[in-house]
Amino acid sequence: MKKTIVAALFLCFLPLSANTADAESECQGLEPYLPAGAGAVTPLAAFTGPDGFRTYRSALAEAARKAGNPSLAGRVEALEGGKAVPAESAGLASCLVRHYLVARYGERIVSDLQEMVGFRTFAEEGKENWTAPEFVKQGRWLAERASQLKLDYKGFDGRVEEITLARKGDLKPILAVLTHGDVQGVEGQHWASSPWEAKIVDGRIIGRGTEDDKGPIVVTLYALAALRDTEWPMGWSLRLLISNAEESSWEEIPYYLARAPMPDRTLGVDASYPVTHAQKAYGLLHFKAEAVNAPSGGSWRVVRMAGGSGNSIIPEGGEAVLEWIGDAKGKANARETLTSLAARWTADHPGSKLSVSPDGPSQTSLKVEAQGRGGHTSEPTSGHNALGDLTAFLAGLDLRQDAWGSLASFIGTAVGLETDGASLGIARQDPVIGPLTSCLVFLLEQDGQPAARVNIRVPRGITAPEMEKSLADRAAAFQKKDAGRIAGRIATSVQLFNEAHLVPAEGEVVSGLLAVWKEITGTAGKPVAIGGGTQARLFQGGVDFGPAWPGKPYRGHGTDEYLTVEELYKIGELTIAALWKLGR
Numbered sequence: 122m123k124k125t126i127v128a129a130l131f132l133c134f135l136p137l138s139a140n141t142a143d144a145e146s147e148c149q150g151l152e153p154y155l156p157a158g159a160g161a162v163t164p165l166a167a168f169t170g171p172d173g174f175r176t177y178r179s180a181l182a183e184a185a186r187k188a189g190n191p192s193l194a195g196r197v198e199a200l201e202g203g204k205a206v207p208a209e210s211a212g213l214a215s216c217l218v219r220h221y222l223v224a225r226y227g228e229r230i231v232s233d234l235q236e237m238v239g240f241r242t243f244a245e246e247g248k249e250n251w252t253a254p255e256f257v258k259q260g261r262w263l264a265e266r267a268s269q270l271k272l273d274y275k276g277f278d279g280r281v282e283e284i285t286l287a288r289k290g291d292l293k294p295i296l297a298v299l300t301h302g303d304v305q306g307v308e309g310q311h312w313a314s315s316p317w318e319a320k321i322v323d324g325r326i327i328g329r330g331t332e333d334d335k336g337p338i339v340v341t342l343y344a345l346a347a348l349r350d351t352e353w354p355m356g357w358s359l360r361l362l363i364s365n366a367e368e369s370s371w372e373e374i375p376y377y378l379a380r381a382p383m384p385d386r387t388l389g390v391d392a393s394y395p396v397t398h399a400q401k402a403y404g405l406l407h408f409k410a411e412a413v414n415a416p417s418g419g420s421w422r423v424v425r426m427a428g429g430s431g432n433s434i435i436p437e438g439g440e441a442v443l444e445w446i447g448d449a450k451g452k453a454n455a456r457e458t459l460t461s462l463a464a465r466w467t468a469d470h471p472g473s474k475l476s477v478s479p480d481g482p483s484q485t486s487l488k489v490e491a492q493g494r495g496g497h498t499s500e501p502t503s504g505h506n507a508l509g510d511l512t513a514f515l516a517g518l519d520l521r522q523d524a525w526g527s528l529a530s531f532i533g534t535a536v537g538l539e540t541d542g543a544s545l546g547i548a549r550q551d552p553v554i555g556p557l558t559s560c561l562v563f564l565l566e567q568d569g570q571p572a573a574r575v576n577i578r579v580p581r582g583i584t585a586p587e588m589e590k591s592l593a594d595r596a597a598a599f600q601k602k603d604a605g606r607i608a609g610r611i612a613t614s615v616q617l618f619n620e621a622h623l624v625p626a627e628g629e630v631v632s633g634l635l636a637v638w639k640e641i642t643g644t645a646g647k648p649v650a651i652g653g654g655t656q657a658r659l660f661q662g663g664v665d666f667g668p669a670w671p672g673k674p675y676r677g678h679g680t681d682e683y684l685t686v687e688e689l690y691k692i693g694e695l696t697i698a699a700l701w702k703l704g705r
Contacts, residue, residue, distance in 0.1 A: 132667065148216035148640075150193060157184035160479070166268050167229060171202055174350035177221050199386065202352025210247070214353065215640070215701050219694040222347040227690060231326065232368035234689065235264065237335040240634050243306040244369040250303055251279030251373075256365055259302055261343075262365065270346040280365055281372035286345040287358035296357040296704040297384035298696065299657055300338045300391065301367035304330040309438055310495055310680045325683040327415035333677025336684045337390035337668050338363055340693035344700055357704035363461035367391070367656055374659045386630055386703060389657030390696060392665030393675070395638040395646025396631050398624040399554045401499075404585070404617040405432060405655040406545070406575040406592065409567060410528035410609040417522030418606050420447035421459075423529050424486060425571075426515075428508045429563030430495075434651075434678045435504035437495040439511045439564060441529070442480045443487050446521060459487055463637050466514045470538070473510040496679045498560040498576040499653035500571060501540035503674040506700070508561045512573075513537035526569040529610025531599050536561050536575055546591035547566035549581030554621055554650040571609075578652030585617040611703055622658035623650075630703065634666050635700045641691070645672070668692045 160210055162173050169176075178197055186194040195211060201207060206214045240259040242250070246468040258280060265281050267274035273285040275572050282302065285585040287293065307316045314320045319328035328338075341361045348359065362384075366373045389397075428439025445455035456477065458664045463475040473491070480486040482535035496504025516533025535544045542548045542559040550555045563574040592613035600607050624631060626648045638646045653675070657663030668684075669675045676682045684692075 141685060142152045146214035151181070151189065151197075151213065151216050151220075151331055154181045154184040154190075154193075155220050155224075157181055158221065158461060159698055162221075162225045165225075170271060171350050171352050173225050174221060175351075175564075176200070177218070177225065181217070183436075188194040190463050192425060199446040200351075200353070201503040203354070205354050211705070212640075213700075215698050218347055218351055218701060219641070219697050221350070222344060222692045222693050222697050225350070226343040226347065230343055230689060230693060231267065231321075234326060234336055234339045234684075235328070235340075237302075237339060238330055240302075241316055241317055241383060242303045242365070243328075244303065244366070246356045250365050250369070256303070259464075262300075266342065270342070272342075272345055277373075277377050281364040281377040282365075283377075283381065283452040284342065284345065284361040284363075286349050286355070291358055293356060293358045294385040295360055295382060296354070297339045297360045297362050297387045297698065298337075298700070299362045299364070299387055299655075299660065300341060301334045301364045301656065302338060302556060303368045303369050304333065304335070304366050305431055305434060305678045307680075309428075309436070311437075313681050316682070321686070324602070324685045324687065325570045326689065327681055327683040327688065328416070331682055332675075333682065334391050334668075336689055337367065337692060337696070339694050340689060341390065344693060344697035347697060350550060350702060353705070355705055357385075358517065359700055359704050364656055369393035371656065371659075374656055378659075386658035387663040387701060387702075388630075388634070388690070389663060389665035390667050391655040391657070392645075392651050392653060392667070393649055393669040394667045394671055394695070395636045396648045398626055398631050399650035399657075400622040400653045400654050400658050401554055401557075401578040401580050401618060401650070402617055402619050403576045404579055404588075404620050406577060406588075407616070408528065408532060408573040408575070408596075409612045410524040410531075411612060411641060412479075412524040412572040413610045416521050416523035416526070416606075417553075418450065419526065420445065420519040422446045422521045422523070423515065423525035425531060425566065426511070426564040427566075428491070428511065429565065429574070431678070432562055432574070433498050434494070434562065435498055435501065435506050435560060436508045436562060437493045437504065437680065438491065439491045439508040440488055441511055441564075443489060443518075444485065445487075446616045447519075456487055459489070462518070463489060466570050467515065470510065470513075472505050475510065475514060494680070497675045497677055498562060498654065499558070499578055499651060500675055501558050501560040504679065506561060507540070507565055509536070509538045512561065512564070518662060522603070522607040524594040525571045525606055527600075527611060528573060531596065531611050532561065532564075535599070536573075537597055542577065545595055547577075547583060547588050549580055551582055551621075551653070553623065554580040555652070556580065557583070578654070579617065579621065581621045583625075585615050588617075589613070589615045596680045600616065619654065622663075624662055624664050628662070630662060630664060633703050634664070634699055637666075637695060637702050641695055641698055667695060
């Protein structure tokens with residue numbers, strides 16, 4: 122491993138070739154003849170390898186020659202397999218191969234994504250992903266597809282799938298594209314169509330994992346195949362890595378790196394364009410209510426609360442069961458009173474939706490249900506948090522401050538609708554990575570006690586001990602504020618699983634990817650920071666290149682997750698152009 126890295130160090134820092142402006146102009150010159158190439162390869166059999174690219178290149182060159190452009194025709198014909206691409210033709214080659222990818226493999230990319238979505242590869246409590254039947258089936262499918270495409274496949278005990286384009290025994294440096302084959306579950310979400318069928322509706326491929334992360338897997342797989350079809354010599358070994366516990370344990374990458382060389386460059390396709398060079402730390406805040414005194418007072422008793430479907434999913438549903446414990450006169454109108462209060466609160470908070478109904482046939486208890494909109498907790502405002510609404514509403518009621526009531530009151534006031542941790546005293550702003558964000562993700566009973574869990578994404582500038590002190594101070598102040606009534610004590614704890622990750626924006630990888638972005642989109646871009654934590658941070662100098670589009674909410678983890686066919690193809694073009702620029 123060390124010999125490979127040391128021998129390749131000088132290659133890792135060579136200047137990146139191909140001027141962006143040249144690549145853009147080359148593509149404009151090639152554009153009129155692209156349909157001829159596409160028409161030539163559309164009827165070919167699924168897996169023809171280099172013959173497919175030769176057919177494409179010849180048809181395109183012939184179209185240019187017939188149109189009176191023999192110079193371009195000659196340059197296209199000169200890009201033969203087995204011959205190094207000269208620097209002055211690098212932009213032309215980039216344009217040629219990315220359009221070939223879509224023309225040659227576009228339909229396969231869509232159908233293969235639909236097949237991959239059909240594998241229900243989400244983590245189940247108490248089970249390891251590595252041996253779960255759906256993960257095993259997906260691994261076999263990947264191995265078979267790699268074999269058909271004449272790519273090298275290697276499995277690492279179900280933890281990671283490795284697919285490589287390189288000659289055997291090659292000691293070239295490694296450029297890896299990092300993805301993950303596991304997905305979030307869909308419990309508690311309401312989809313318009315089955316999340317496991319990937320139906321195409323109005324150009325949208327709707328299914329769990331389309332964006333996060335099976336779409337990127339498929340386009341990268343075929344990007345390697347397209348580059349292999351060209352037979353152009355590459356200076357780097359190109360490798361697709363598919364991890365199988367990104368959504369849960371993160372145990373698989375250390376396992377893999379203990380058995381395989383660290384890539385010299387790693388591009389994740391699990392975040393945002395133009396280039397994601399910085400990530401916040403990932404953590405959880407835990408709150409547990411303990412009964413310490415005999416409760417008294419209050420008009421409502423919280424019997425229980427529940428909601429949440431994942432630590433990285435904005436809750437789209439939650440409920441609380443209440444009982445009237447006030448005077449006898451109020452009991453007769455309890456349902457009407459609670460319904461009126463919920464309606465008034467909803468009217469004052471646009472986007473919220475609360476409803477009240479009897480809980481069970483006895484109708485002595487009332488259920489308050491909140492409905493929101495799911496999304497990814499790295500962007501808490503991309504959805505609508507049902508549990509935030511629920512607890513904020515409950516905190517405004519006259520609750521008996523037993524364990525459940527204390528938890529509802531504290532969470533409703535100290536977290537509630539906030540997404541910045543301000544009321545918990547942990548708000549922070551980093552000039553590069555951005556602000557701390559918080560998202561209430563679970564209300565549950567844990568070890569027999571009422572509990573709540575908040576997902577946080579943390580920039581530089583605050584430590585776990587600092588957060589623990591702030592939370593403990595807030596909980597103590599809450600109990601002291603009304604010590605005569607509060608019978609529940611709030612215990613707090615902080616889990617911070619990693620540190621913020623930052624790759625310098627001036628580095629060659631970041632600048633090279635920004636050049637690719639401009640080449641293909643025609644717009645300049647700047648590196649971005651995200652709240653989400655991707656496994657690129659586990660690799661030396663790891664960054665992410667897509668798949669989410671700038672200015673659009675991230676759809677992964679949310680209800681009706683999708684990619685359009687056009688977006689899928691564009692991700693493919695960006696990925697293959699990045700491999701060509703950074704790995705040739």
